Amino acid sequence: MSSFETGVQLFKKLLMKQKNMDAYFANEEDALHHAFPAKATVHSGPFGIPMLWSTARNYLEKKSHEPRRKEALAYVHIPFCESRCLFCMFYQNPWTAEESERYCRNLIREFALWSGRPAQDSAPIKALYFGGGTPTALPPQQLKELLIAAKKYLPLSDDCEITVEGRVHNMTDEMLEASLEGGVTRFSLGVQSFDAKIRKEMQRIDTPERVIRRLEEIAANKQAAVVIDLLFGFPGQKGTAWENDLKIASELPIDGVDCYQLNVFEKSPLNKRIQAGLLEPAATLAEAADMFARSVEVFSSHSDWRRLTNTHWARTRRERNIYNSLAKGSMDCLPFGCGAGGKLSGHSWMQERKLSKWNEMIEKDQKPVFVMMKPQENWYLLRTLASSVESGPFSLKAIGEAFGAEIEKPLKPVTDQWIRAGLLEKKDDLFIPTVAGQFWYVTMAQLLTEALTGVLSKGSVRTEDLIEQSVYSPNQGQAWLDGVLRK
Ligand code: SF4
Missing domain, CATH: 3.80.30.20 (tm_1862 like domain)
Structure with missing residues (x-):
C-alpha cells in the first residue's frame, strides 16, 4: 500500500483536473470500499x-x-x-x-x-x-x-x-x-x-x-x-x-x-x-x-x-x-506548551516544537508562537460546515441559516450524487451518513468545504460570516441518540 501522503497528492491532482461540481462526486459502484481514490486529509477545514x-x-x-x-x-x-x-x-x-x-x-x-x-x-x-x-x-x-x-x-x-x-x-x-x-x-x-x-x-x-x-x-x-x-x-x-x-x-x-x-x-x-x-x-x-x-x-x-x-x-x-x-469547530482554544496548537477568533497557531527554543522563549516571557494562519474569508461558516460533517448527521439548511446564507441549494449537485452513491441518506433537513459515509467522513467534510469555498468565491451566495456571530452548535450526538440512525 502507498503512504498516506501519496494518496493525498493523487487525490489533489484528480481534483485539479476537474473544475466543476463533478470533481467532488463519489464512485457509485461500491461506496464503502471505493467511494474516493484516497483519503483527502487527516483533519478537514478551510485554509x-x-x-x-x-x-x-x-x-x-x-x-x-x-x-x-x-x-x-x-x-x-x-x-x-x-x-x-x-x-x-x-x-x-x-x-x-x-x-x-x-x-x-x-x-x-x-x-x-x-x-x-x-x-x-x-x-x-x-x-x-x-x-x-x-x-x-x-x-x-x-x-x-x-x-x-x-x-x-x-x-x-x-x-x-x-x-x-x-x-x-x-x-x-x-x-x-x-x-x-x-x-x-x-x-x-x-x-x-x-x-x-x-x-x-x-x-x-x-x-x-x-x-x-x-x-x-x-x-x-x-x-x-x-x-x-x-x-x-x-x-x-x-x-x-x-x-x-x-x-x-x-x-x-x-x-x-x-x-x-x-x-x-x-x-x-x-x-x-x-x-x-x-x-x-x-x-x-x-x-x-x-x-x-x-x-x-x-x-x-x-x-x-x-x-x-x-x-x-x-x-x-x-x-x-x-x-x-x-x-473541531470554530470555538476559541488557548494553547499552552511546546508543539501545542490553538485558535483565537479564527486565527489558528502552532507553538514552537523544539523544546530548547520553547524553553528559551518562555524564559524571556514571550508567547512561543511559531506560525499563525489568518482566517480565509467565510472561515467561521466553512469551519462549522467541516466540523458538522466530520461529527455525524448534519443540516446544511440550519448551518446556512446560522450564517444568513443559502448553502444547501448550491451544494445540492454534490449531496444528491452522494445520496445516489450510498454515502448519505436524507431525513427532513438532516443529511445522515450511511456506514460508508461514516467511514469516508473526513474526505466528505473536506470536499464539501472546498465545494462551498468555490461557490462563495463566485459571489453568488452572500453570508454574514464576517461578523463572527456563528458558533452554531449542530449537536450531532443528539441526532445519533434520537435514533436517527443506529446502524
Ligand atoms: S504520543 Fe508517544 S505514547 Fe502516544 S502513540 Fe505517540 S509515541 Fe506512543
Whole structure:
C-alpha cells in the first residue's frame, strides 16, 4: 500500500483536473470500499493565510488584549514519551527527570503569561485537555502541580471537562490519586490493540492482560470517565485480532471508546519497517472500511453503548467528549506548551516544537508562537460546515441559516450524487451518513468545504460570516441518540 501522503497528492491532482461540481462526486459502484481514490486529509477545514514568527507573535500579542465574547477550550501539550510507538508521528522527546522539571516550571509560567489579559480571562473555559506526547509520562506530583496551576490561572467553568491523555502503563495508583486530586474528570488512554503480537510490533509496553486488568481497576474509581482509543488497520490486525479487540472493548466497564483508522505516513518508523519487508503491509482502504463497518456493528449491537460521533461511542453519561467535539469547530482554544496548537477568533497557531527554543522563549516571557494562519474569508461558516460533517448527521439548511446564507441549494449537485452513491441518506433537513459515509467522513467534510469555498468565491451566495456571530452548535450526538440512525 502507498503512504498516506501519496494518496493525498493523487487525490489533489484528480481534483485539479476537474473544475466543476463533478470533481467532488463519489464512485457509485461500491461506496464503502471505493467511494474516493484516497483519503483527502487527516483533519478537514478551510485554509488560512500563513504568518511566521515575530509577525505572528506581534499580531497575537495585540489579539491577547481583546476580550473573548464566548466560552473557549484550552489545550496543554506535554512533549515527552517514555518510548516511541512504531506507528506514531507525534513523538517529540524522551522523558528525562531534568527536562521534565524545567518544562513543568515553564508551563506554569506560560499559564501566568496571559493571566489578566482579556483573551485568557474574559469568558469561561469549558474543557481543558492535557495531550501529547504522554501527559502521564510526568511524575504524578508534577502533573498535579500543573493541574492546580491551570485552575489558578485559567477561568475554568464549574463543570469544566478536564481530560488527561495517557498510557495505561503509567496509570499507577499514585498517578490516579494525583490526577483526581488535581480535578481530572476524564482519562483518555491509548490502548490501540489488545492483541499481544500486535502490541509488541507497535512497541507498546504492557501485556494485554495487564492492560485489561488495569482498565478495570481505573474504571472502578467512578470519579472520572475512562475512555480508550482503538486503532484499526495495523499490519496483521485484520480478522480475528480486530474482532477480539472489539469484543474486549465493548465488554469492558469503561465509559467511552474511539475507533480510529491507521494512516501510514511516509516518514514513520512503521513505513520504514513495511518497506524493508519486516512487516506485512497495513490494511488497504477497502480492508480498513470493512474493519470500521464491523466496529459499528459490534457497538450498535450492545444496548448500553450509544453513539456520539462517527467514530466515538459512550457507555455511560460520564463520557461527554466535550473537548474533542468542540475543538473541531470554530470555538476559541488557548494553547499552552511546546508543539501545542490553538485558535483565537479564527486565527489558528502552532507553538514552537523544539523544546530548547520553547524553553528559551518562555524564559524571556514571550508567547512561543511559531506560525499563525489568518482566517480565509467565510472561515467561521466553512469551519462549522467541516466540523458538522466530520461529527455525524448534519443540516446544511440550519448551518446556512446560522450564517444568513443559502448553502444547501448550491451544494445540492454534490449531496444528491452522494445520496445516489450510498454515502448519505436524507431525513427532513438532516443529511445522515450511511456506514460508508461514516467511514469516508473526513474526505466528505473536506470536499464539501472546498465545494462551498468555490461557490462563495463566485459571489453568488452572500453570508454574514464576517461578523463572527456563528458558533452554531449542530449537536450531532443528539441526532445519533434520537435514533436517527443506529446502524
Ligand atoms: S505514547 Fe502516544 S504520543 Fe508517544 S509515541 Fe506512543 S502513540 Fe505517540
